Amino acid sequence: MASMQISRFYPILDREIAARQGWRAADAAERILGSGARILQFRHKGAFTRDVFAELECVAKLCARYGARLVVNDRADLARLLGAGLHLGQEDLTPTQARIVTGPETWIGYSTHNADQLRSAAKEPADYLAIGPIFTTSSKENPDPVVGLDGLRQLRGLTDRPLVAIGGITRANARSVIDAGADSVAVIGDLFPEIEKRVAEFVSLLN
Numbered sequence: 001m002a003s004m005q006i007s008r009f010y011p012i013l014d015r016e017i018a019a020r021q022g023w024r025a026a027d028a029a030e031r032i033l034g035s036g037a038r039i040l041q042f043r044h045k046g047a048f049t050r051d052v053f054a055e056l057e058c059v060a061k062l063c064a065r066y067g068a069r070l071v072v073n074d075r076a077d078l079a080r081l082l083g084a085g086l087h088l089g090q091e092d093l094t095p096t097q098a099r100i101v102t103g104p105e106t107w108i109g110y111s112t113h114n115a116d117q118l119r120s121a122a123k124e125p126a127d128y129l130a131i132g133p134i135f136t137t138s139s140k141e142n143p144d145p146v147v148g149l150d151g152l153r154q155l156r157g158l159t160d161r162p163l164v165a166i167g168g169i170t171r172a173n174a175r176s177v178i179d180a181g182a183d184s185v186a187v188i189g190d191l192f193p194e195i196e197k198r199v200a201e202f203v204s205l206l207n
Contacts, residue, residue: 005162006164007039008183009038009187009199009202009203010039010041010186010187011037011186011187012166012187013025013032013191014188015043015044016044021192021193023195025059026055028195029058029062032195033063033068035199035203036203037199037203038069041070041071042056042071042072043073044073056078057082060082069085069107071084072084073087074092076093076098077101080101080106084106085108085109086102087108087109087110087111089111090111090117095108095110095125095126096124108126109126109128110128110130111130111166112130113145118131118158119158128163128184129161129162129164130165130166130186131147131163131166132167132186133146134148134165134168137168150180155181164183164184165177165184165185165186169186169190171190175205178206
């Protein structure tokens with residue numbers, strides 16, 4: 001399992017959310033990376049057509065140019081193909097299964113939503129764990145129960161792996177999430193609309 005240190009600011013480029021804001025994924029990625037992000041997750045929940053894969057390839061090239069880590073959501077095959085990291089949810093392949101595809105060197109993140117899932121994740125070869133939603137979120141259709149800052153403080157003690165908090169995180173509350181025990185905050189909706197300004201504020205706030 002690859003050792004890792006994760007950036008405190010972890011932007012997630014959700015292709016559908018970007019499109020609703022009028023952004024092509026590659027254009028949004030260039031602005032996120034150019035404003036100081038050093039990791040970027042590409043998230044696409046629909047069918048992976050050739051056009052979507054071409055966009056992902058473009059984002060991969062941008063990450064290489066800016067010296068940033070690319071993480072692909074859900075797809076172990078595409079992570080292997082692009083030499084990217086992989087992020088898995090509870091309904092995807094387990095990290096153990098995914099490593100059959102990716103091999104041992106790929107960074108793998110694994111989403112959890114409660115104490116039981118966090119404990120179970122200890123048995124999995126994941127490099128970091130995500131926990132959430134910390135706050136109410138609109139970026140997921142059927143979100144799990146809100147964890148909250150107090151819940152995060154309690155759950156922090158269940159793992160010694162890097163912990164990425166996700167769900168409803170904005171510039172207004174990101175610092176409190178780090179103070180509650182998260183190593184990193186994943187941000188989706190609060191990247192838009194003025195990407196460069198917001199990313200620069202997150203980077204400054206969390207450094």
